[in-house]
Every structure is written in structure tokens, then in C-alpha cells.
Amino acid sequence: MSWLPYAVAAWLFGIGLFGISTSRNYIHLIGCLSVCQSATYVLLLGIGYRWDAIAPIFYDHPPGTPAVDPVMQALVLTDIVVGATLTALLLVLTLQVYKRSGTLDPERLRPMRKNAGGGRVGARQEPGAEAQL
Amino acid sequence: MPDWFSLGWIPSAVLPPLPVALPLAMCATLLATAHLMPGRWPDILASLTALAVAALCGLIAVRAADAPLVYWFGGWTPRAGMPLGIGFSVDAASGWVAAFIGTLFAASFVFAWGFFEETHGHFQILMLLFLAAMVGFVFTRDLFNLFVWFEVMSVAAFALTAYHLDESALAGALNFTVTNSLAGFLMLGGIGLIYARAGTLDFEELARAVAHAGRDPVTAGAFCLVATALMIKAAVVPFQFWLADAHAVAPSPVSVIFSGAMVSLGLFGLAKLTAVVFTGSDQVRGAVSLFMIGAGSATALVGGWMAVLQRHLKRLLAFSTISHAGIMLLGIGALSQGGTGGLLLYLVGHGLVKGALFMVAGILLATRAGIDEIALRGLGHGIGPAGIAMALGGLLLCGLPLGLLDQGTRVLQGALLDGGHPFAVAATVVGAGLTGAAVLRAAGRIFLGLGPDPGNEAQAPSEAEREKANRPLWLMLAPCLVLLALNISAPEAGVARLAAKATPTFMHQGGGFGHGPEWLPWLSLALALVIAAFALGRHKLPRWFSRPVRATQLAPTRLLEQVHSGLIGDYVTWVVVGLTILAGLLATS
Structure with missing residues (x-):
């Protein structure tokens, strides 16, 4: 098996992570998450693939014909279902966020930090932190 | 019949x-x-x-x-x-x-x-x-079946977090969903790698293949990915950021489950995989020992410190959960019967106590329409039993020698001492002490009206919250007290016998375990009482004493606050950092 699918999977995952960590828009961020997930598809299919083998359906092939690994294909199918669920759920959440706050920028939407939205690092104090100790 | x-x-x-x-x-x-x-x-x-x-x-x-x-x-x-x-x-x-x-x-x-x-x-x-x-x-x-349940668990949890559909809940749920989906992808990648090596997904067969493979980059890579996924679920430093955002905004009955069971299940899964599947690989065992002890100690301390800094009660309890997850992770890092046995006892005991504490927070939200510690000062009159439950919960968290949680703590500390990890034992004492202090301080302020009069500070900085009020108090209090009673009334001898018999079967290897010294839990209890008393009575102390103490805390506090930025992009960066550290340890061990 060549190293190419593994390299592609690693690249996809890395570029997806980069996209998530720099994203300023939730729709874009969800797209990046899907890119990360595509990395798992490529990895799994690459692992299950055999050269010169048929799809694992033996309807018109005699048993014993070399076939690609059906387990990996089953995993990818499950993975696609999971991905669809997640994307749908995330998009619904994003829609609700937009309805309530009118923005899709993660930096303006920090949980538990009401006046968020200033500069990037350290612009916000934890609520009431100094009041305690 | x-x-x-x-x-x-x-x-x-x-x-x-x-x-x-x-x-x-x-x-x-x-x-x-x-x-x-x-x-x-x-x-x-x-x-x-x-x-x-x-x-x-x-x-x-x-x-x-x-x-x-x-x-x-x-x-x-x-x-x-x-x-x-x-x-x-x-x-x-x-x-x-x-x-x-x-x-x-x-x-x-x-x-x-x-x-x-x-x-x-x-x-x-x-x-x-x-x-x-x-x-x-x-x-x-079956490893893939494990992944499927992991994802079903996650999707149900994402939807439950956002149940209220207000701004905080949605933002918390988004952070939670994105980080934990990444965990799912990492896990799937790991499963693919181990399948490529072993050709099976059954735990027993995998264990055989791992032991046979010896030192092998594919097995190590698979462990790295699967373990990172489970540690994201378990909110281990540096993967812990999503937890406080999600647990604080979820409806109280859901937070009970999140903190009591979901987080510790990540650790349960990790303990099972480490003990059953990956135990044959010396490379993995070496890295586990280093990473889990280091990350567990850091988690216990960071979680405890952050808990003390909070005034939003549910967020406080969420950070305390992080701290206790760190203590449980140390049990995996000990790589011994005692470590795992202690982890299992601790998991159940902690779940019962933390569930009860989140219920107290829910009672305050429902009957006093507030969750902010300062704003609630002295408002606990009339719901005294809830105050007693909260104080008892706080005392149990920091090591009151009573019941299941304490038994787990002592077994865990014993295993860590036997394994030669005195620093980790210190982390368990300090971490438990800090979280207990935070809960006791809040209980003292809310139910006894202790601490300085807040004046203008009483305005809560977070948005106004309340949960549905017209439920009878006894109905909310009863399950809370039942959970505490279950923790306290667990018969020590019976539980010890059960754990001694069940742990070897769980880990697929024999051995026994002892107890840590009896005085250690008292030490964290004392620490908690001192910190809580200091926080509540600071305004009465002379300035020459309280000022230097406060000055020493400012720098680390600022740093921690900056790191907990609430930004999903930062959280993902930290995931990558943690993954890199674990991979590095696996490569060098």
C-alpha cells in the first residue's frame, strides 16, 4: 500500500484543524470540521483498500475472489452517518445563535462572558475573579 | 419461592x-x-x-x-x-x-x-x-462499537446542553460539540490504525495482537489518538476547556449527569483500554505512566485553582469536576491494581457527591432565581437542608473520611505512594482541598451570610438565569439527599471485598492493593477549611497579612484566566498541543 492516502489524510486533518482554530465564522468552522472528518474517510478507505480486488459483493463473483476489506467500508458508512448528524446539529445551533445574537463570530460569542468581543487574548477578565480570593 | x-x-x-x-x-x-x-x-x-x-x-x-x-x-x-x-x-x-x-x-x-x-x-x-x-x-x-456508543453519547449530550436555547447555552454547546466531534474523529482514526495492524476490533484479540507487535509505531499511534479522544471527553488538561463552558450552561439535571457520569466514563474507557488492550506494549505503558501522572497532577491543580476563582456556582462545580477527573487519571497512570481499583471506587463516589452538589445548585436556581455566589449571599435562609447538603458535599469532596469517595481516595493515594509518585499524591491532596474550599466557601456565604457585604459587586456579571420555580422543594431535595446517603452508607468492608475481587477481572491480571495513610484525607480537609475561612474572613484580617497572600496569587490567576478564553479556536490549538506532547512521549519511551 502506498503512503499517499496516509499523507492526504494527515494533510486534510491538519488543514482542517488550522481552519477551525483561525475561523471567525461558525459556518466556515463547521466546514473545516467536515474537512477534518474527510481525513478519517480517506484514512479508513486507504487502510481497507487492496489492489486488483473487487468490491466486497460476491453476487457475480465466485467466493474466494480477492475483495477490499468490507469492515472498513462499514466503518466509513457509520462515520458518514455520524458526520451528517453532527453537521445538522451544529448548523441548527448556529442558526439559533444567529437568531439570538445576530452574529456568527466565535469571538463575539464567548459563553459566560457577557461583554465579550474586544481584542483577542486577555481582553476579558473572568467574571468576578478577583472578588473571591 | x-x-x-x-x-x-x-x-x-x-x-x-x-x-x-x-x-x-x-x-x-x-x-x-x-x-x-x-x-x-x-x-x-x-x-x-x-x-x-x-x-x-x-x-x-x-x-x-x-x-x-x-x-x-x-x-x-x-x-x-x-x-x-x-x-x-x-x-x-x-x-x-x-x-x-x-x-x-x-x-x-x-x-x-x-x-x-x-x-x-x-x-x-x-x-x-x-x-x-x-x-x-x-x-x-468491540472497539468500533465503543466508538458508536461514544458518538451516541456525545450527540445526546450536545442536544441536552443547548436545551434552553439562550445565548450562553448555545455558545457553550457549540464549543462542546466542536471539541468533542474532533475527539470522535481522532478516535476513529486510531481505530483504523489499530485495525490495520491487528485485523480485528475485539478487545481480547486486539490485546493479543498488541502484545505480539512489540514496539510498533502504528500501535503507538493508535493508542495516542484513542487516548486523546477519551481524555478530551474526560476533560484532562490541556483538553479541559470545553467542560466548564458546557456544564455551566446545561440545565441542572443534565449537569448532574455530565459531571457525575459522562466525564468519568471517558476515564473508565481509557482505564479499560489501557488495562485490557494496550497492556502488552511496554512503549505505551511507559508513556502512559509519564503522561497520565503529569497531566493528572496538572489537571487536579488547575481545576482546583479555577474552582476557587469562580462565583458562578455551576461553573465552580464544573471546574471542581475537572480537578477530580485529574485525580482519577492519576489512578490510570499508577498502572497498578490499586490505581484502577481506586479509580473505580472514586468514580462512583465522586459521581454521587457531585450529582448532589449540582442538584443544590439547581435548587438555588429554582427557588432563589440566582446562581451567582456573591449575589446569593445570605439568601439561603428557608432552604436550610439544601445548605446542609451543600456543606456535606463540600466536606466529602475534600476528603471527609466517610463513605465511598474517601475509600477510593485512600486506595488511590496508596497506589500512588507504592508506585513512587509522591508529587502526584500531593496534587490529589491540594486539588481536593481547593475544590472542597470553593464549595464550602460558597455554602458559608449563601447559607450563613458569611463574608463581606458585597455592595455594588452583588450585580452578577453573567446574564440573569433562573430555572422553573414551582416545583416542591422536597422533590428536588430528596434525590440529592439520597445520592449523598448512598455515598456515605456504602459498607466499607463489603465494598473493599467487592473491589478486591472485581478489579483483577476488570484488568485481566492479578494482584492486590493497600490503602494510603489515614492522615492524608484530613490534610486536604484542613487545607479546604483554611482556604474557605480565609476567603470568607479576609476583610477582617490585618492588611499586612492579607495583602502579600493575595499578591502571590495574582500572576498565576491572570495567566489561567487568559488561557480559559472561551474561544473555540484556542481550545483546538490546545488539543493539538496535548496530542503532540503525548505523541512525543510515545516516540521517546
């Missing part, structure tokens, strides 16, 4: 899938008929289902006392030693953990009685799905 009462008429062979199938069947029933049911029927049915799951799991645990119960779905038993199907394998420890989860859900359903108006049973349906996924996660012996 004594045999009827001992449930001897239920054959063991059909038991394992029932606790998963039952809540799923109830989900479907509720989904189809809840809108036709009058009033509180969904509540009643859901509570009864959770109780039935707890009872079934208890029965399974009793039956599995000598050997694990194994069930192959669809009759796909292994042919010629090769497992082709997917199986459940339930040892006594897994059975008891599942029984604990069922109990916690039952308590949470009772607590949530009448919490939501007109839900058409959606809340109960999501919770039952969550319950089924957790039991499946605990019972399975």
Missing part, C-alpha cells in the same frame, strides 16, 4: 443487552406516544426505566462476580477462535459502574420532575438515549 425473588428465573445469557435495549425501546415508545400522554407520564416512565436499568445492571454485576457475562449479537459467536461478530462482555466492575449510572439517571429524572413544561417528552427521550449509550459504552468489548 425464594428463587423467584433472587431473579434466578432470568437466564444470564440474555441479560447483557437488556439494559441498553430497554431505554432505547422506551425512547421509541415516548417518541411515538408522548404527545398523547397526560401530564407527568413521561417523567414517571423515564424514572422507572432508569431504575429498571440500574436494577438489571446490579443483577448482571452480581451474576458476573466469578466470570464476565459474554453476549454475542445475532448469535455471531467466535468461529475457530476468530471473533466475527460484536459482543458485550460485562465483568463485575463494569456492571456496578453501569448500575451506578442507572441510579444517577433515576435521581436526575426525579429531580427534573416538572422541570420542563410541554416538552412532549423530548427531554426524557434524549436522556434515555444518553443512558443507553453510556451503558453500551461500559459493556462493549
Whole structure:
């Protein structure tokens, strides 16, 4: 098996992570998450693939014909279902966020930090932190 | 007919899938008929289902006392030693953990009685799905099946977090969803790698293949990915950021489950995989020992410190959960019977206590319409029993030598001392002390009116929150007290016997375990009382004393606050950092 699918999977995952960590828009961020997930598809299919083998359906092939690994294909199918669920759920959440706050920028939407939205690092104090100790 | 009462008429062979199938069947029933049911029927049915799951799991645990119960779905038993199907394998420890989860859900359903108006049973349906996924996660012996339950658990949890659909809840749920989806992808990648090496997904066969492979980059890579995924779920530093955001905004009955069961299940899964599947690889064992001890200590300290800094009660409890997850992770890092046995006891004890504390927070939200510690100062009059429960919970968290949590702590500390990790033991003492201090301080301020008069500070910086108020106090208090009572009344000798027998089966290897010194829990208790007293009475101390103490805290506090930025992009960067560290340790060990 060549190293190419593994390299592609690693690249996809890395570029997806980069996209998530720099994203300023939730729709874009969800797209990046899907890119990360595509990395798992490529990895799994690459692992299950055999050269010169048929799809694992033996309807018109005699048993014993070399076939690609059906387990990996089953995993990818499950993975696609999971991905669809997640994307749908995330998009619904994003829609609700937009309805309530009118923005899709993660930096303006920090949980538990009401006046968020200033500069990037350290612009916000934890609520009431100094009041305690 | 004594045999009827001992449930001897239920054959063991059909038991394992029932606790998963039952809540799923109830989900479907509720989904189809809840809108036709009058009033509180969904509540009643859901509570009864959770109780039935707890009872079934208890029965399974009793039956599995000598050997694990194994069930192959669809009759796909292994042919010629090769497992082709997917199986459940339930040892006594897994059975008891599942029984604990069922109990916690039952308590949470009772607590949530009448919490939501007109839900058409959606809340109960999501919770039952969550319950089924957790039991499946605990019972399975197939790595891919583990992933499926992990994802079902996650999706139910994401939806439950955002249940209120207000701004905070949505932002918290988004952070939670993105980080935990990444965890799912990492896990799937790891599963692919290990399958490429072993050609099977069954735990026992995988263990054989791992032991045979020896020092192998593919196995190590698979472990790295799967372990990172489970540690993201378990909120271990540096993967912990999502937890405080999600637990603080979820409805209280859901937070009970999140903190009590979901986080510790990540650790349960990690303990199982480390002990059963990856134990044959010296490379993995070496890295586990280093990483888990280091990350566990850091988690215990960071979580405890952050808990002390909070004034939003649920956020405070969420950070305390992080701290205790760190302590449990140390049990895995000890790589011994005592470590794992202590982890299992601690998991149950901590779940009971933390569940009860989140219920107290829910009671305050419902009856006092507030969750901010400063704003609630002195408002606890009239709900005294809740205050007693909160104080007791705080004392148990920081090591009051009573009950299951304390027993787990002592076994864990004993294992860490035997393994030569004195620094980790110190971290357990300080971490537990800090979280206990935070809870005790809040209890003192809210229920006794201690601490300085807040003046203008009483304005809570976070948005106003309240939960549905017209529920009777006793109905919310009863499950909370039951959970605390379960923790305290666990018979020590019986539990010790049970743990000593169940742990070797869980870990697939023999051995015994001892206890840490008796004075260690008292030390964290004393630490907690001193810190709580200092926080509440600081304004009465002379300035020459309180000022330098405060100055020493400023720098680390600022740093921690900056790191907990609430930004999903930063969280993902930290995931990458943690993953890199673990990979580096695996490569060099």
C-alpha cells in the first residue's frame, strides 16, 4: 500500500484543524470540521483498500475472489452517518445563535462572558475573579 | 419461592443487552406516544426505566462476580477462535459502574420532575438515549462499537446542553460539540490504525495482537489518538476547556449527569483500554505512566485553582469536576491494581457527591432565581437542608473520611505512594482541598451570610438565569439527599471485598492493593477549611497579612484566566498541543 492516502489524510486533518482554530465564522468552522472528518474517510478507505480486488459483493463473483476489506467500508458508512448528524446539529445551533445574537463570530460569542468581543487574548477578565480570593 | 425473588428465573445469557435495549425501546415508545400522554407520564416512565436499568445492571454485576457475562449479537459467536461478530462482555466492575449510572439517571429524572413544561417528552427521550449509550459504552468489548456508543453519547449530550436555547447555552454547546466531534474523529482514526495492524476490533484479540507487535509505531499511534479522544471527553488538561463552558450552561439535571457520569466514563474507557488492550506494549505503558501522572497532577491543580476563582456556582462545580477527573487519571497512570481499583471506587463516589452538589445548585436556581455566589449571599435562609447538603458535599469532596469517595481516595493515594509518585499524591491532596474550599466557601456565604457585604459587586456579571420555580422543594431535595446517603452508607468492608475481587477481572491480571495513610484525607480537609475561612474572613484580617497572600496569587490567576478564553479556536490549538506532547512521549519511551 502506498503512503499517499496516509499523507492526504494527515494533510486534510491538519488543514482542517488550522481552519477551525483561525475561523471567525461558525459556518466556515463547521466546514473545516467536515474537512477534518474527510481525513478519517480517506484514512479508513486507504487502510481497507487492496489492489486488483473487487468490491466486497460476491453476487457475480465466485467466493474466494480477492475483495477490499468490507469492515472498513462499514466503518466509513457509520462515520458518514455520524458526520451528517453532527453537521445538522451544529448548523441548527448556529442558526439559533444567529437568531439570538445576530452574529456568527466565535469571538463575539464567548459563553459566560457577557461583554465579550474586544481584542483577542486577555481582553476579558473572568467574571468576578478577583472578588473571591 | 425464594428463587423467584433472587431473579434466578432470568437466564444470564440474555441479560447483557437488556439494559441498553430497554431505554432505547422506551425512547421509541415516548417518541411515538408522548404527545398523547397526560401530564407527568413521561417523567414517571423515564424514572422507572432508569431504575429498571440500574436494577438489571446490579443483577448482571452480581451474576458476573466469578466470570464476565459474554453476549454475542445475532448469535455471531467466535468461529475457530476468530471473533466475527460484536459482543458485550460485562465483568463485575463494569456492571456496578453501569448500575451506578442507572441510579444517577433515576435521581436526575426525579429531580427534573416538572422541570420542563410541554416538552412532549423530548427531554426524557434524549436522556434515555444518553443512558443507553453510556451503558453500551461500559459493556462493549468491540472497539468500533465503543466508538458508536461514544458518538451516541456525545450527540445526546450536545442536544441536552443547548436545551434552553439562550445565548450562553448555545455558545457553550457549540464549543462542546466542536471539541468533542474532533475527539470522535481522532478516535476513529486510531481505530483504523489499530485495525490495520491487528485485523480485528475485539478487545481480547486486539490485546493479543498488541502484545505480539512489540514496539510498533502504528500501535503507538493508535493508542495516542484513542487516548486523546477519551481524555478530551474526560476533560484532562490541556483538553479541559470545553467542560466548564458546557456544564455551566446545561440545565441542572443534565449537569448532574455530565459531571457525575459522562466525564468519568471517558476515564473508565481509557482505564479499560489501557488495562485490557494496550497492556502488552511496554512503549505505551511507559508513556502512559509519564503522561497520565503529569497531566493528572496538572489537571487536579488547575481545576482546583479555577474552582476557587469562580462565583458562578455551576461553573465552580464544573471546574471542581475537572480537578477530580485529574485525580482519577492519576489512578490510570499508577498502572497498578490499586490505581484502577481506586479509580473505580472514586468514580462512583465522586459521581454521587457531585450529582448532589449540582442538584443544590439547581435548587438555588429554582427557588432563589440566582446562581451567582456573591449575589446569593445570605439568601439561603428557608432552604436550610439544601445548605446542609451543600456543606456535606463540600466536606466529602475534600476528603471527609466517610463513605465511598474517601475509600477510593485512600486506595488511590496508596497506589500512588507504592508506585513512587509522591508529587502526584500531593496534587490529589491540594486539588481536593481547593475544590472542597470553593464549595464550602460558597455554602458559608449563601447559607450563613458569611463574608463581606458585597455592595455594588452583588450585580452578577453573567446574564440573569433562573430555572422553573414551582416545583416542591422536597422533590428536588430528596434525590440529592439520597445520592449523598448512598455515598456515605456504602459498607466499607463489603465494598473493599467487592473491589478486591472485581478489579483483577476488570484488568485481566492479578494482584492486590493497600490503602494510603489515614492522615492524608484530613490534610486536604484542613487545607479546604483554611482556604474557605480565609476567603470568607479576609476583610477582617490585618492588611499586612492579607495583602502579600493575595499578591502571590495574582500572576498565576491572570495567566489561567487568559488561557480559559472561551474561544473555540484556542481550545483546538490546545488539543493539538496535548496530542503532540503525548505523541512525543510515545516516540521517546
